[in-house]
Structure formats: structure tokens, C-alpha cells
Amino acid sequence: MHLCNMKSLNLFIILSFTCVSMVSADTYDDIISKALNNPARAANNVARDESRKPGEIIKFMDVQPGMTVLDMVSNGGFYAEILASVVGDEGRIIAHTFAPAGMDPDFAYAEYIRSSSHMKNVVPIYANFADLDLKENTLDRVFLVQNYHDFYFDRPGYGVDDVQPVLAMFRKALKPSGVMAIIDHEASSGAPSTSGTTLHRISSDIVKNDMQAAGFKLSGSLDILMNNNDDKTKSVFDPAIRGKSSRFILRYISPD
Numbered sequence: 188m189h190l191c192n193m194k195s196l197n198l199f200i201i202l203s204f205t206c207v208s209m210v211s212a213d214t215y216d217d218i219i220s221k222a223l224n225n226p227a228r229a230a231n232n233v234a235r236d237e238s239r240k241p242g243e244i245i246k247f248m249d250v251q252p253g254m255t256v257l258d259m260v261s262n263g264g265f266y267a268e269i270l271a272s273v274v275g276d277e278g279r280i281i282a283h284t285f286a287p288a289g290m291d292p293d294f295a296y297a298e299y300i301r302s303s304s305h306m307k308n309v310v311p312i313y314a315n316f317a318d319l320d321l322k323e324n325t326l327d328r329v330f331l332v333q334n335y336h337d338f339y340f341d342r343p344g345y346g347v348d349d350v351q352p353v354l355a356m357f358r359k360a361l362k363p364s365g366v367m368a369i370i371d372h373e374a375s376s377g378a379p380s381t382s383g384t385t386l387h388r389i390s391s392d393i394v395k396n397d398m399q400a401a402g403f404k405l406s407g408s409l410d411i412l413m414n415n416n417d418d419k420t421k422s423v424f425d426p427a428i429r430g431k432s433s434r435f436i437l438r439y440i441s442p443d
Contacts, residue, residue: 218252219245222272227305232265238430240411241269247409248368248438253277254327257360260284260334262296264306270330271306280309281326285344289313316347321360329357329367333434335394336371339383346383354401361441367403369394369439370412372432375419387423391435398439409436 219242236242245266250256252275258267261282271280288294289311300306314320316338338353340346347353357367374388382388395405417433 215246215251218273218275222269225268225272225305227303228268229264229299232263232268235265235430239265241266243411244368244370244409244436245269245273247407247436248328248330248366250274250328255279255281255325256328256330257281257283257321257326259329259331260337261311262288264296264299264309266330266332267300267309268303268306271309274308276308278308280306282309282311283319284311284313286313286315286318287344315344316353319353319356321356323359324362326357326360327362327365329361329365331368332370333372335369336383336387336389339380339389339393340387341381341384350397351401354397354403358402358441363441363443365441366406367398367439367441369398369437370434372423373413373417373419373435378419386419386421388419388432391437394435394437398437402442403439404442405437406440407438409438412436 222245223236223242250270250273252273254274255278256270256274258264258270258280261267262284264282267280267282271278274280282296282300284294284296288296290313297311300309300311337345338347338350361367371391371394372386372388374382374386374390376390376392378388378390380389380393382390398405412434414431414433417428417431419433421428423429423432
């Protein structure tokens, strides 16, 4: 083959690969955009998009069509209904809520799932943290959003005596290289775990120590929900900061 023909062939291959990559990236962005802009989403969830930035977070966690995702403490379905559209008909969202909700025939979120066509791939489960039982190697992603601090919440049915068995359950359920997404309200540096009860916050240092002890590997973080003006001595439900607390975003991988 002539040298000029070889150069042309190489250039064609490079350009073709580049075009395929660009199309794939655009397609993924379109999937997320359509999920966010789905008119079937609950209006009160849509209203929180600006302060929660779910599109950027879902992309950062690399949630793909066909995946199985566990949405922990899914009450209200903010993430569940977006994720349901992203994973599509071939995927599944497992929406966890606490055990008492499963015994409530009038539980509004369960009815919302049953009556919403855009959540037909959402399966609710009901369990307190300590009683959570997940099948091995069945999950691609776990989302734990603004509820890690509840592991340390001193109230029956919420907190746990030891967080490690719960984290071990997540590790068991995640497939090799599966991702656990943790987002929570940041406490002051050095704040004790009791901040989970008093302020509904948790220090990211506590989370990192817990996750390292459980064998997870930190693979990235985002600062898009950080707020330097947040007064971390206040409860996240204080009217002065509600909806504006500084939140950390951590991405963990369950090693092979």
C-alpha cells in the first residue's frame, strides 16, 4: 500500500473513532437531560434540581442504561425517578425506605411508584438499616444521599450500633468495581458522630474513615454543593440555612 494511502487510512480511522466517541458522549448527555426534563417528574422534586445538581452527580457516578441502582432512603423519589429514566427499561431502581412505611397502606411514595409510568422499573423495599438484606453481586450503584448521618442518629429504627456490618452489606451487594455514591451535610472539622443526631450532619472525615475500614476505595469527589457561608453549628433544618447547607460528594469503588 502506498504511503499516502496508509496515511489517509490512519486519518480516517482516527476521525471515525473521534466521531463515535463524540456521538456516545452526546447520547449520554441527552439521556441525562431527558431524565431531568421528564414532564412526569414530581413538581416538588424538579424545584430542587438547582440546589442539588442531580445531572452532574449522576454523570460523575457514571450511571448507565441497563444498570441496577439501590437508592437508599428513597422517600419522595428525588433521585429514584431520575435514575429510573437513565437506566431505562433494561435497568432497575431499588427504592429503599424504612420498615414502618412498608406496613402503611396509605404510604404516599409507594402509591406514587405504582401509579407513575416513568417509574415502572422501580421496586420498593422496606427495611431498617440493621435489617437490610441484599443479594450478593447484584448492584451496579448505591446512592446514599443526605442520610449517611442517620447511621449515627440516636433514635430507634434509624441509627445502628455499628456501621461496619451495614457497609459490609453494601460491599457484598455491589458488583466488582461497583460504585457507592455518598452525599451528606458537612459538619465542622473534628465534629463528633453525635452531630448526626443533633445537627443532621456528619464530618466527611468520619465517612472516609468508615469507608476505608470497610474496604472501599475513594475514587473521586465533587465540590459543587459546597457552601463556604454555611454555619455548620446549625441544624440543616434551621430556616436560615435549610436547602443551602454545605454538602460533600464522595465516590467510592468496591474493589474486585
